[in-house]
Amino acid sequence: SAVISQKPSRDICQRGTSLTIQCQVDSQVTMMFWYRQQPGQSLTLIATANQGSEATYESGFVIDKFPISRPNLTFSTLTVSNMSPEDSSIYLCSVEVPANYGYTFGSGTRLTVV
Amino acid sequence: QKEVEQDPGPLSVPEGAIVSLNCTYSNSAFQYFMWYRQYSRKGPELLMYTYSSGNKEDGRFTAQVDKSSKYISLFIRDSQPSDSATYLCAMRKYSGGGADGLTFGKGTHLIIQP
Numbered sequence: 001s002a003v004i005s006q007k008p009s010r011d012i013c014q015r016g017t018s019l020t021i022q023c024q025v026d027s028q029v030t031m032m033f034w035y036r037q038q039p040g041q042s043l044t045l046i047a048t049a050n051q052g053s054e055a056t057y058e059s060g061f062v063i064d065k066f067p068i069s070r071p072n073l074t075f076s077t078l079t080v081s082n083m084s085p086e087d088s089s090i091y092l093c094s095v096e097v098p099a100n101y102g103y104t105f106g107s108g109t110r111l112t113v114v
Numbered sequence: 115q116k117e118v119e120q121d122p123g124p125l126s127v128p129e130g131a132i133v134s135l136n137c138t139y140s141n142s143a144f145q146y147f148m149w150y151r152q153y154s155r156k157g158p159e160l161l162m163y164t165y166s167s168g169n170k171e172d173g174r175f176t177a178q179v180d181k182s183s184k185y186i187s188l189f190i191r192d193s194q195p196s197d198s199a200t201y202l203c204a205m206r207k208y209s210g211g212g213a214d215g216l217t218f219g220k221g222t223h224l225i226i227q228p
Contacts, residue, residue, distance in 0.1 A: 004157075006157075033215045033216075042116075042220045042221070043202065043216070043218040044218075045216065048214075048215055092157055094215075094216075097160075102148055103148070103160065103204075105158045106157050107155075107156055107157040108156075
């Protein structure tokens with residue numbers, strides 16, 4: 001199955017700043033997915049990133065707050081903009097694994113906003 | 115009502131016991147069902163993937179889907195301390211083209227007592 005490298009693994013940021021999270025896959029994939037895992041909550045899909053087109057955002061998430069880039073078939077970035085303490089969460093990227101119909105996840109970025 | 119309901123636990127059982135983990139869902143559009151295991155500070159790891167109603171077995175794990183009741187289960191036989199983790203159920207709709215993101219339950223924190 002695909003191996004995902006996600007960076008940074010964790011960060012502590014000041015409110016009002018932005019953080020860009022990188023996701024690198026060891027094989028070409030059509031779609032990449034970004035999730036948020038807040039303390040005590042479900043993993044929630046933020047957006048789907050398809051190479052060569054605008055990302056598709058889920059209800060409650062907007063491009064201005066979470067801009068996404070997808071420059072090629074193995075890489076994507078998610079930026080958390082103008083951060084507030086409510087953005088403290090784990091952010092994960094994921095790709096589909098067609099061989100077993102499941103999805104593989106990166107190890108996540110643990111973000112704390114102070 | 116959330117689309118996917120899962121008791122967060124914690125669920126504590128003695129080593130060697132059979133563990134039963136469950137999720138209910140409300141949206142009949144969900145067609146693909148997955149179970150993930152997540153260790154602390156790690157990304158979710160796919161355990162089981164099922165599509166049709168019925169049972170699917172893989173080693174000590176059995177996944178069960180009852181679409182008529184909108185109910186899925188994961189059974190772990192001969193549970194071991196290394197099984198202590200958070201177990202997440204996840205579901206996906208069938209869109210007919212391309213991959214879709216997953217909808218997750220909150221996860222059940224499982225503790226296997228030595």
